[in-house]
Amino acid sequence: MAMAMDLRLSSTLACLVLLFAIGNAAEELAASFVFGDSLVDAGNNNYLSTLSRANIRPNGIDFKASGGNPTGRYTNGRTIGDIIGEELGQPNYSIPFLAPNSTGEAIRYGVNYASGGGGILNATGRIFVNRLGLDVQVDYFNITRKQFDQLLGAAKAKDYMMKKSIFSITIGANDFLNNYLLPVLSIGARISQTPDSFIDDMINHLRDQLTRLYQMDARKFVLGNVGPIGCIPYQKTINQLAENQCVDLANKLAIQYNGRLKDLLASLSENLPGATFVEANVYALVMELITNYDKYGFTTATRACCGNGGQFAGIIPCGPTSSMCTDRSKHVFWDPYHPSEAANVIVAKQLIDGDEKYISPMNLRQLRDL
Template identity: 80%
Template sequence: MAKQPIVLVALVLLLVHVRARDDNGLGASFIFGDSLVDAGNNNYLQTLSKANIPPNGIDFRASGGNPTGRFTNGRTIGDIVGEELGQPNYAVPFLSPNSTGKAILSGVNYASGGGGILNATGRIFVNRLSLDIQVDYFNITRKQLDSLLGPSQAKDYLMKKSIFSITIGSNDFLNNYLLPVLSIGARASQTPDAFIDDMINHLRNQLTRLYQLDARKFVLGNVGPIGCIPYQKTINQLSSDQCVDLANQLARQYNSRLQDLLTELNENLPGATFVHANVYDLVMELITNYDNYGFTTATTACCGNGGQFAGIVPCGPVSSLCSDRSTHVFWDPYHPSEAANLILAKQLVDGDTRYISPMNLRQLRDL
């Protein structure tokens, strides 16, 4: 008989531990962006930008190595950040049939391959979700949260227990301003300054809309060194240690303006915290010193075809595939491998102000 109270005490302690872990963990992750963080929304669109074919997802344990629509061999940065911060489940893609009821309490992913800040971005893919549409979709989720939790608790959950991450902007250059077929008119009439002005003004409006819908903890990734991806190196016939200057220059120009915008929003939107993720320098560090991180190449895509760096044809069933995915910084002509995503995500979660400022994501969660 004496055993019963001991079992009871153990059970109570276990429940207390679970409750404490729940309170410390991240409640929800709301993810906006492009193919770097798309978790399967494009599977439900008639689009040319899809990753629901093998060998994409070959290392994604949750699906048993089957493709899910993630544009990498395993987890995206968004997936890994959520895990590191104690989010109970991956944020569910908004367009998937199971993005209803309690599933949305771990967060929702609105990201879309080919999507950009500007609505015209990614037209070449036919369909994609621009940031405008992604925020419209969050508005739907916002109402669902009121129904699930009640208005007061929903507001509290969003303001205190949720992180809003936005990873977008690369396509506005790669599949808009720099795309010869579509953008010759835009480039003739718009200087880089004017184009970037448009991007920043659009982004300001969307972030303010999210704030008005009770988002308070934000992280924004800047645009990475897009002139160094295998696709750009291949089509411009560069050597392995060269990058396309114009593409990187545009990224740096936008990134400088983004930093100013986040400072402005931190000052003007009471109670909000906007964290700046310096993806450009983080990825450049990986590309420059890849061998220090256990990679053998930062130029050749693991999965792809065409040209010197397998950088022209996207990853698919007939692509050449490297034997060891963990040794490549790039999974395909555009996107990092899971091994690279892991390094990037851990810097964002626990890194210092070189890469994530004014605080890292663990500190943002605990605010």
């Protein structure tokens, strides 16, 4: 009798363990494929001969996984992509594509193709000499896609891409900052091309690359729109603005592009069967932090924590000779261009569990579980 009860108990426990395991498996993101610029670069530019690099101190000073050593991330800690992956149960950070060890089992949890200085258009970021534009990033994913066929077999790889992976694209800011609005060098381009025409080129190019990813079995997409680039310390410094001012033209261009991006995602949702396109309203999120920074525990949303030059330390990028703030968690901006980890955490959490004000038509937890 006791033995029968023990067997029933063991069987019940085994079922509970199995159910728990199944439940946990459903709540994990298998893989995250990250495309974009320096906001989400995890170290690809370390392997390029480029003027845009973040593998120097004190970048990464709060990145626990490296013991506070620089990794090539353009912030003091984790990027938005890192935080989202962690929160959604991704077992490891997506590995930079150009890293020597980005082969075999290392790619199972995703790959990061993002590159500091990269843009939607190929000409963007040419001032940095080398960077990976979106065309090249998608070319590189094509290589990864074939590796997954070898790793999992063709049928399982297809299923893995379609159902268990999220494709995030955070790009577009450089197309304005380091192309259309680039001081001196862009004057000719602005005379010959209207903002409408320039944004048309961006949208058409982005449509082509998203369609290519779809053709390689990507189905769950999240696109970040362009943030309030007129409010970053660099723009405020070079334009000699007051603390509560932003560069009007830069923000207007971002808003115009963001409207077109929303239309593009609606169109792709209709025309690419089975695909889900989620828009992350980065503009609204970051503007909220800049406008109401004190509400979130920050003491400034104008001055870079790490940088030099001008009223807002906004001219010279963060490096070993930069001045650095004493409390990095109190600054919205880590350097002249990029948010601090503290700001990234707030943005990421809104994208994961927030409502349609910041992420639509669903949040990233819902996208993962789709």
